[in-house]
Amino acid sequence: MPRNILKTDRLILREITPEDLPLLHRIFGDAECMRYYPGVKSFDETARWFQRLAFDSYTGHGFGLWAVTDRRSGDLLGDCGITLQETSAGLEPEIGYHLWRDHWGKGYAAEAAIACRDYALDTLSLARIVSIVRPDNIRSQRVAEQVHRRREAFLKAASLDGSAVEFHLYITEKL
Secondary structure (H helix, E strand, O other), X not given: OOOEEEEOOOEEEEEOOHHHHHHHHHHHOOOOOOOOOOOOOOHHHHHHHHHHHHHHHHHHHOOOEEEEEEOOOOOEEEEEEEEEEEEOOEEEEEEEEEXXXXXXXXXXXXXHHHHHHHHHHHHOOOOEEEEXXXXXXXXXXXXXXXXXXXXXXXXXXXXOOOOEEEXXXXXXXXX
């Protein structure tokens, strides 16, 4: 049985299991859901993604990407959690999320991300948590503005040819 990590009014965030991967791949294999990524992922690429950012991260860091489930129905909506990502300040804990598009625009991403922010600062005692968002990803910017206190710009190698792309770095620091 996967371990529950966080509960909100409408959601439960729990550890991801291998049985979740086909449904999560629905997101990572979908061009619209992966619009702000270099491309869609094959099932094997999706499995490697979650091996590194969920399963290995749980063991190595005590956090990672978690399954976002509807508290009432138990349906898997996507993932949200904390991973280590390279930023202008070095390797930092970052809140990331991916939801199936049927669940966009319902406040689930912000609800899950705020719960992750509070967990990072209060339970994990992290001093700083960030979110990395492409400037053209308006939906994710709106979520990040609800979660974080300030925004900076930074360059990150993220294009297919390895050239630097400007991203927004949303930041919350423990007061």
